[in-house]
Amino acid sequence: MAETQGPDADAGSDVPVGMAPALRRPLDQMRILRAAVEFIDTNGLSKLTMRRLGAHLGVEAMALYRYVPGREQLLDGVVEVVMDQLYETTMAGGFSTSWQEYLQMQAHAVRTLALEHPRIFPLVATRPAAAPWLRPPLRSLRWVEDFLRGLREYGFSPVASVVVYRSFATFLLGALLLEAGTLEDLTITDRVNLAFIETDELSAYPIITEMAEQLKDGGYATEFEDALEGLIERVAELRS
Amino acid sequence: MAETQGPDADAGSDVPVGMAPALRRPLDQMRILRAAVEFIDTNGLSKLTMRRLGAHLGVEAMALYRYVPGREQLLDGVVEVVMDQLYETTMAGGFSTSWQEYLQMQAHAVRTLALEHPRIFPLVATRPAAAPWLRPPLRSLRWVEDFLRGLREYGFSPVASVVVYRSFATFLLGALLLEAGTLEDLTITDRVNLAFIETDELSAYPIITEMAEQLKDGGYATEFEDALEGLIERVAELRS
DNA sequence: ACCTGAACACCGTTCAAGT
DNA sequence: ACCTGAACACCGTTCAAGT
Numbered sequence: 204m205a206e207t208q209g210p211d212a213d214a215g216s217d218v219p220v221g222m223a224p225a226l227r228r229p230l231d232q233m234r235i236l237r238a239a240v241e242f243i244d245t246n247g248l249s250k251l252t253m254r255r256l257g258a259h260l261g262v263e264a265m266a267l268y269r270y271v272p273g274r275e276q277l278l279d280g281v282v283e284v285v286m287d288q289l290y291e292t293t294m295a296g297g298f299s300t301s302w303q304e305y306l307q308m309q310a311h312a313v314r315t316l317a318l319e320h321p322r323i324f325p326l327v328a329t330r331p332a333a334a335p336w337l338r339p340p341l342r343s344l345r346w347v348e349d350f351l352r353g354l355r356e357y358g359f360s361p362v363a364s365v366v367v368y369r370s371f372a373t374f375l376l377g378a379l380l381l382e383a384g385t386l387e388d389l390t391i392t393d394r395v396n397l398a399f400i401e402t403d404e405l406s407a408y409p410i411i412t413e414m415a416e417q418l419k420d421g422g423y424a425t426e427f428e429d430a431l432e433g434l435i436e437r438v439a440e441l442r443s
Numbered sequence: 444m445a446e447t448q449g450p451d452a453d454a455g456s457d458v459p460v461g462m463a464p465a466l467r468r469p470l471d472q473m474r475i476l477r478a479a480v481e482f483i484d485t486n487g488l489s490k491l492t493m494r495r496l497g498a499h500l501g502v503e504a505m506a507l508y509r510y511v512p513g514r515e516q517l518l519d520g521v522v523e524v525v526m527d528q529l530y531e532t533t534m535a536g537g538f539s540t541s542w543q544e545y546l547q548m549q550a551h552a553v554r555t556l557a558l559e560h561p562r563i564f565p566l567v568a569t570r571p572a573a574a575p576w577l578r579p580p581l582r583s584l585r586w587v588e589d590f591l592r593g594l595r596e597y598g599f600s601p602v603a604s605v606v607v608y609r610s611f612a613t614f615l616l617g618a619l620l621l622e623a624g625t626l627e628d629l630t631i632t633d634r635v636n637l638a639f640i641e642t643d644e645l646s647a648y649p650i651i652t653e654m655a656e657q658l659k660d661g662g663y664a665t666e667f668e669d670a671l672e673g674l675i676e677r678v679a680e681l682r683s
Numbered sequence: 684a685c686c687t688g689a690a691c692a693c694c695g696t697t698c699a700a701g702t
Numbered sequence: 703a704c705c706t707g708a709a710c711a712c713c714g715t716t717c718a719a720g721t
Contacts, residue, residue: 229703229704229705230704230705252693252694252695253694253695253696254693254694254695262705262706263705263706263707264694264695264696265696265697265698265705265706265707266704266705266706268695268696268697269703269704269705273695273696274695274696325569328569328620329565329568329569329620329624331624331627335625335659336658336659338621339621339624344644344645344648344651345648347648347651348648348649348650348651351650351651351654352650355650361653361654361657362657364654365654365657365658365660369666370666370670372617372621373614373617373618373621373670374613374617375617376616376617376620376621377612377613377614377615377616377617377618377620378613378617380568380569380616380617380620381578381579381612381613381616384569384571384579385575387571404584405584408584408585408587408588409588410588410591410592410595411584411587411588411591413601414591414601414604414605417601417602417604417605418576418605419575419576420605426609426610430610430613433673433677437673469684469685469686470685470686492712492713492714493713493714493715494712494713494714502686502687503686503687503688504713504714504715505686505687505688505715505716505717506685506686506687508714508715508716509684509685509686513714513715514714514715
């Protein structure tokens with residue numbers, strides 16, 4: 204939570220001589236991007252301004268422009284950082300014994316990421332991707348490369364692999380953008396207006412009123428699993 | 444395109460006396476919201492400011508605040524206006540003879556709306572809904588009421604109706620947010636940076652390079668139909 | 684009743700200047 | 703080499719003032 208540090212390979216071991224142990228080592232792009240991720244996670248995207256992010260890093264806003272071309276590109280960088288995180292947790296992990304298991308594991312990795320960063324996931328989901336054939340949220344070239352190779356190894360034809368990639372992305376986008384949206388509201392609310400509907404207004408909708416209980420039941424987790432099952436069955440037909 | 448007018452019931456017939464045929468009748472909320480829809484459609488959300496919208500209406504920005512509490516609520520209103528459009532085209536239309544046909548027709552109506560307003564659909568899809576159990580993009584109370592009643596009439600149980608509503612919304616969100624995103628880019632591009640990937644960078648990804656042709660094939664339309672078919676089959680099992 | 688002018692606190696971004 | 707101060711052109715929003 205406090206610091207995303209670790210025994211990383213650029214911090215402690217080989218401090219360049221002459222670079223005194225300053226209280227604040229100079230900025231660099233990665234540090235800015237990670238600070239931005241942290242900032243959005245805790246304060247929400249709408250609060251992120253260049254000036255506030257600078258302050259968060261103990262620096263004036265103008266200093267950021269030496270490492271980042273502008274706010275839009277900063278947000279692109281935030282998306283990349285988060286996707287890299289997905290790549291590492293998912294591709295480093297052990298092998299799967301079947302394509303079904305493989306899809307399950309990838310789906311859950313993306314879901315975990317979406318729930319860990321509910322305020323960033325909308326960015327991953329809706330920012331224009333680097334190429335028109337990339338499908339958010341599965342938008343990292345490395346990731347797609349490995350995913351397609353993975354499917355190939357499980358015996359999918361090239362055409363089938365692409366179809367699977369697309370329907371997988373569509374499924375994750377729909378399911379997780381909704382679920383992340385509900386989490387977003389539970390933390391600090393960006394906007395409180397209209398958050399709930401007046402009871403008297405509701406009475407104009409008898410069916411909704413009658414079904415209030417069923418509608419309120421959350422159940423996102425099992426819903427995700429069921430839809431994933433459905434997708435896998437559809438893919439199985441496609442493969443035969 | 445130019446004017447969303449028609450023989451509407453507040454324009455010509457009963458002009459209040461004393462209200463001279465001024466070149467610009469006074470503002471009203473609906474006029475502002477419709478102007479905002481038009482503005483986003485042609486210029487994109489990021490260009491919409493209170494000041495520019497005022498100018499578009501021949502008025503200073505401050506005048507808008509008499510009819511709209513602020514920018515956020517203006518955007519909420521834009522979403523509502525667009526959803527009302529959906530309600531009218533979809534619920535006024537004739538009856539369907541089967542629930543399959545009913546779902547098909549509703550799905551295509553939402554798709555048409557998304558493709559007509561590709562720059563507004565992301566708002567419909569991602570703005571927090573009025574209640575946590577509403578699922579964007581199917582977020583209008585009237586619409587949900589009629590949809591649930593429709594399913595009920597086709598013999599779905601209350602629980603099943605809710606499950607169908609949810610998976611239907613998830614499906615539409617994933618499929619159409621992606622498709623709308625591609626249309627958005629084809630019109631005036633908000634941002635051109637990184638729009639396409641350098642060819643040399645691509646060569647680091649052999650599988651992607653090899654599958655370039657399959658990946659580039661658009662085919663959103665048939666993809667939508669296939670996924671819709673799949674959903675309907677899953678719903679059929681659920682119903683039995 | 685409806686709109687405007689002026690003002691406030693804030694943006695993103697540029698650029699010459701400081702150390 | 704790295705950061706800052708001052709400035710520019712813009713925001714959303716408030717409020718007293720105009721007609």
